[in-house]
Amino acid sequence: MRNRSLLVLTTVLTTGALTLTACGSRDDGGKDNSKGGTTVVIGVDAPLTGSLSALGQGIKNSVDLAVQTANKNKEVPGVTFKIEALDDQATPATGKANATKLVGIKDVLGVVGPLNSGVSQSMQADFDKANLTQVSPANTNPSLSKGDNWGKGDFKRPFKTYFRTATTDVIQGKFAANYLFKDAGKKKVFVVNDKQTYGAGLAAIFSDEFKRLGGTVVDTDSVTVKETDFSSTANKIKASGADSVYFGGQYPEGGLLSDQVKKAGAKIPTMGGDGIYDPEFIKASGEANDGDLATSVGYPVEKLPTAKKFIEDYKAAGYKDPYAAYGGYSYDAAWSIIQAVKAVVADNKGKLPEDARAKVTEAMAKVSFEGVTGKVSFDEFGDTTNKQLTVYQVKNGAWVDVKSSTFED
Amino acid sequence: MNELPQQLADGLALGALYGLIAIGYTMVYGIVQLINFAHGEIFMIGGFGALTAYTILPDGTPLAVGIPVMLIGGAVVSVAVAMGAERFAYRPLRGAPRLAPLITAIGLSIVLQQLIWGFYPGAKSKVTFPEFKGESFQLFDGLAISRADAFVLVAAPLCMIALGLFVSKSRSGRAMQATAQDPDTAKLMGINTDRIIVMAFAIGAAFAAVAAVAEGLDKGQIRFEMGFLLGLKAFTAAVLGGIGNIYGAMIGGVVLGVAETLSIAYVEHIPGMDQFGGGAWKDIWVFSLLILVLLFRPQGLLGQRTADRA
Numbered sequence: 272m273r274n275r276s277l278l279v280l281t282t283v284l285t286t287g288a289l290t291l292t293a294c295g296s297r298d299d300g301g302k303d304n305s306k307g308g309t310t311v312v313i314g315v316d317a318p319l320t321g322s323l324s325a326l327g328q329g330i331k332n333s334v335d336l337a338v339q340t341a342n343k344n345k346e347v348p349g350v351t352f353k354i355e356a357l358d359d360q361a362t363p364a365t366g367k368a369n370a371t372k373l374v375g376i377k378d379v380l381g382v383v384g385p386l387n388s389g390v391s392q393s394m395q396a397d398f399d400k401a402n403l404t405q406v407s408p409a410n411t412n413p414s415l416s417k418g419d420n421w422g423k424g425d426f427k428r429p430f431k432t433y434f435r436t437a438t439t440d441v442i443q444g445k446f447a448a449n450y451l452f453k454d455a456g457k458k459k460v461f462v463v464n465d466k467q468t469y470g471a472g473l474a475a476i477f478s479d480e481f482k483r484l485g486g487t488v489v490d491t492d493s494v495t496v497k498e499t500d501f502s503s504t505a506n507k508i509k510a511s512g513a514d515s516v517y518f519g520g521q522y523p524e525g526g527l528l529s530d531q532v533k534k535a536g537a538k539i540p541t542m543g544g545d546g547i548y549d550p551e552f553i554k555a556s557g558e559a560n561d562g563d564l565a566t567s568v569g570y571p572v573e574k575l576p577t578a579k580k581f582i583e584d585y586k587a588a589g590y591k592d593p594y595a596a597y598g599g600y601s602y603d604a605a606w607s608i609i610q611a612v613k614a615v616v617a618d619n620k621g622k623l624p625e626d627a628r629a630k631v632t633e634a635m636a637k638v639s640f641e642g643v644t645g646k647v648s649f650d651e652f653g654d655t656t657n658k659q660l661t662v663y664q665v666k667n668g669a670w671v672d673v674k675s676s677t678f679e680d
Numbered sequence: 681m682n683e684l685p686q687q688l689a690d691g692l693a694l695g696a697l698y699g700l701i702a703i704g705y706t707m708v709y710g711i712v713q714l715i716n717f718a719h720g721e722i723f724m725i726g727g728f729g730a731l732t733a734y735t736i737l738p739d740g741t742p743l744a745v746g747i748p749v750m751l752i753g754g755a756v757v758s759v760a761v762a763m764g765a766e767r768f769a770y771r772p773l774r775g776a777p778r779l780a781p782l783i784t785a786i787g788l789s790i791v792l793q794q795l796i797w798g799f800y801p802g803a804k805s806k807v808t809f810p811e812f813k814g815e816s817f818q819l820f821d822g823l824a825i826s827r828a829d830a831f832v833l834v835a836a837p838l839c840m841i842a843l844g845l846f847v848s849k850s851r852s853g854r855a856m857q858a859t860a861q862d863p864d865t866a867k868l869m870g871i872n873t874d875r876i877i878v879m880a881f882a883i884g885a886a887f888a889a890v891a892a893v894a895e896g897l898d899k900g901q902i903r904f905e906m907g908f909l910l911g912l913k914a915f916t917a918a919v920l921g922g923i924g925n926i927y928g929a930m931i932g933g934v935v936l937g938v939a940e941t942l943s944i945a946y947v948e949h950i951p952g953m954d955q956f957g958g959g960a961w962k963d964i965w966v967f968s969l970l971i972l973v974l975l976f977r978p979q980g981l982l983g984q985r986t987a988d989r990a
Contacts, residue, residue, distance in 0.1 A: 320797070322903065324805045466960055492944070493960040497909055499899050502690040503941040504959050510683040523806065527899060534816065534826055535686070554808060555901060 309350045309623055311612055313338060313605055314373040316366060316384035316394070319358035322497070322523040325551050326386055329595030330408055331356045334383045336581075336588055337605035347613045349621060353378075359385050366390035370397040379403065380631050381608030383601055388412035389468035391433075399430040402628040404635055406607055407435040408600035411443055411545065411568070412472050416652040426652065432632050434653040436600040436607070436644065438568040438660065440469070442678045443544050444476030446660045447566045450674060451515060451542055452484045454662075455564070461513035462491045463504060463528060465520030473544045474519030481517075489513045494524055501528045505535040515539050521546040526555025529563050540564055548596050553668055560665040564673075569644040570659050571672045572599040581643040603642035607649075610638045685823040687945045688938065693829035693898075695937025696836035700891035701914030702921070702929035703843070704762075704884025710860045710924035711880045713778065717785040718765060719888065720911015721792035722758050726889030727809070727902040728800055729757025734810055746810060747831075747893065754889035761792070762885035766878055789907075796904040806903045809896035828898035835890055840930050843883065847926065852879060860924070920970055922980025931981055940966050 315334050317327035331354075338352040355376060359366040366385055373379050374397055381404040385391055388410045395415065398405045407415075416435065418427035451457045460481055464474035471493075478488050489511045492504045505528070508516055516532060518525045518541055525547035532541060540562040541547075548565035572578040572594075581602055585594050594601075611634035616623060624630050639648040648656045661675040704719045733753020734746055741749075769788050773781045796803050812827035819825060825833070847853035858866040859876045867873050895910070896902045913936065921932025943965035948957020956964075973981060 320804050321905070322805050463959075492958040495959060495963070497905065499895070499901075499906065500694055501959070502694070503687060503944040503962075506683050506686050506690065507945055527901075530900070536816070536824055551805070555806075 310353055310378050311347075311350050311380050311623070312353045312355050312376060312378040313608055314376070314379045314382035314384075315354055315356040316359050316369045316373070316382060316390075317356070317386050318361040319356065321360050323361045323386060323521060325549060325592065326409070326595050326597060327358070327361075328590075328592035329598045330384065330386060330601040332588075332590040332592060333408075333581075333585070333594050333598040333601035334605040335590075336585055337602045337609065339588070340584065341606075341609045346609055347616055350612065350616060350623070352609065355379065359387075359390050361387050361390060363390050363393035367393040367397065370394035374398065374401040374403055380612055380627055381406065381605075383408060383604045383608070385410070386597070387467070387469060388415060388472070391415055392468060395430045395433050398432045402432060402626075402632055404432050404434065404608060404611065404628070404632045406604035406635075407433075407437065408597045408604045409437050409545070410435050410469075411437050411440045412468050413439045413441050414472075416654045428652045431653075434604075434607070434635055434649050436604045436642075436647060436655050436657075437545070437597070438655060438658055438678075440473040440476050440544065442658055443566050443568065443660060444473050445480045446678050447517070447542060447544065447564075447662075448477050448480035448484060448486075450566070450662045451517070451564070452481060452486050454674065455515070455540075457486070457515040457540075459487045459489050459513045460515045460517050461489050461508045461511055462517045463508075463519070464491075464493050465496050465518075465524055466493050467496060467520065469544075469546060470518075470520035472519070473546075474517065477517050477519065494520070494528065496521075496524060498524070499527055501531050502535065504528070505531040505537070508532050508539075509535045509537040513537075513539065516541040518543040518547065522549045522552035522555070526552040526560070529560055530555055533559075542566075545596055548663055548670060550593075550595075550670070553665055553670070559668070561667065563665045565663045565670070567596060567661055567663060568659070569599065569657065570661055570675045571663075572643065574672070574675075575599075575643070575645060577641055577645065578643045599643035603644055603647045606640065606642060607635065607638045607647055610640055611635045614638075682822050683945065685820075687941050689823060689825055689829065691938035691941035692934060693825075693832050693937070694940065695917075695934035696832045696930075697891050697894055697933070698910075698914045698917040698936050699930035699933025700832070700836050700839065700887045700894070701910060702918040702933050703839075703887040703926060705915050705918040706921075706923050706926055706929040707880040707884045709918070710926075711856065711863075711877055712770075712774070714770065714781050715785065715915070716770075716881075716884075717782070717911070717915075718769075718788040718792060719884065720907035720909075720914070721789045722762050722765075722885050722907075723888035723892050723911060723914075724902070724904065724907030725761050725792060725796065726754040726758035726885070727892035727896050727906070728796055728803070728807075730754030730889065730893045730896065731807060731809055731902060732757070743810060743812060747897075750810075750893050750896075751890060754893050755886045758885040758889040758892070759882045762881045763878055766881045771874075771877075789911075793904055793907065800904070803904045806901040809900055809902050811900035812897055826898070828894065831897055832891075832894035835894060836930070839887055839890060840927070843887075843926060852876070856880065916966070916970055920973055920980060922982040925980070925982045928980055928982035935969075935981065936966060939969055 317330040319327045357369040386409045391410045413421045464470040529541040542564040545567040548567040553560050611631045614634040615630040645657050658678045661672050663670040664673045708716045730750035816824040816826040855871045859873050917932035917936045918929045921928030940962050943962045948954045
């Protein structure tokens, strides 16, 4: 019997240990690129591998394109830009390790990333302590820039180094609720979230607005990230008689959920935020996703006149992966750092000052230019002043934009 | 509409999948008392083997031809990997303290996962897997079995029957039972225990390959990291049913799968429990069930049929 209790103990311990270590880190040895002359490194932190890598690679490549463009045009005389891209695997712990590493490389004057709001939470404090500017192209959780009590109208910027080129979930969730209720005419929605910072936050904002408009949230459920079987939730959705599903989460789970809802026999659309706005959402399985909806920040990159050059340059550079949902925002994020560096260098007689990081952070507040996604500038919280949003719908296996407008509360 | 039949059917299909993987844990544990934590990865590699076999086929091959090819391809790859693991990772450690092979298994699991991640084309994110086309089978109003679920619901019992017959009727099967009971005496009786151990690994791997094909057909995708979570659940199923007992593994899997789906569907309808329902809490319920079973029946639901050497 002693051995048996030993087995039980081992089971429990190893199960726990394995769960904890499931998200280990993969290091790829950051190199300190300091070699005479003035080199400014722009750090990139994004999920370069794993199920969100389609978005992460798009971010990395777009920053790379911005850096190459700046070097080619001699945007900042006497300064050569470089990128240092780290993989956070969409896990907060890895993100924190990467933040520490980027802070440690003294030539890093700005960081673009990360993709996930939850990862950003773990990195903000490190950047703030080091006075290092961080610009996320994709974080949409409001608390990152407005503090934990933003829901009560108490806005307090927690970290002065945090900026973003993406609009927040407050705007996105409300925009989605308005579209689903008014334009699509859906009255009974079933809300699912993935229990992550981004997904749960977005789902809650959406639900509140949908109820305020007069719609009904028939039931809610949540799913676990990285699981693949949501058939039980799908059956609940079918039995609830909902006429639509709202999913707060990312495309790996969103795509499977949409498929399994349709397999369960409920012919209703699934709507989500920018987390599901990705071609991979449609490719999740052979099941047709036609009719599914997603909101994403900004106007479709392809339709903005300012974006044409970006798309041409991106193609010409021959990157293996597409620029994906956040390419334009990543380019603008990198470009805003480059502009801040330019301002700092111009103020200091063409040289980088000693406290370059603090100066760059100061300069960020004054950055303003016409970027890939429209006018780029930041408000007093570090949020983008650009409040354009678009609803996309799956038609014949591709995302098609159906409505773009500037959100007004 | 009554959703109970549908929930039960989905739970059964999920449970059958867990059961198929759990066989691998239980067979190896029954014979060598090793918890083979790399088994989840053997399952995942079976999926990639099956996909490779399918891509070799000419485009447009019907699934009726494709599935047997995938099953064979997946089984060949996963059995080869499992046998290689046994030969090079576990056999040198036979006789070492039990913690050594356990840690080796965890290490091997990481190695296998990273090998697929690094070297299988396109495996850095999910890979599309062929999928059944066509409607589900509508048995009656409120119960539709998808084709992929039908596949696993047929495949799992067939595999179990075959395994049961093999273990109880064939010469090798009886040798396997003997080795499980007492390896030293079995060796004295002229049984080649090394061969039996390899056989246990191979059978477990073949079952895992069947499960991987079922998972791929159902979800339409496979991922390099899919073996971890499913492997963990299957291991839980094996412990729940009584690790070491092959029927226990299948029963544990089914109990686990059904408990999972029912807890998502119904816990929130219990008065006063609505905040504990839904997908967020299912693992809490499933593992509470495991703890309860282990408290009252430490040997698992069916118990270990073979004598424990302790």
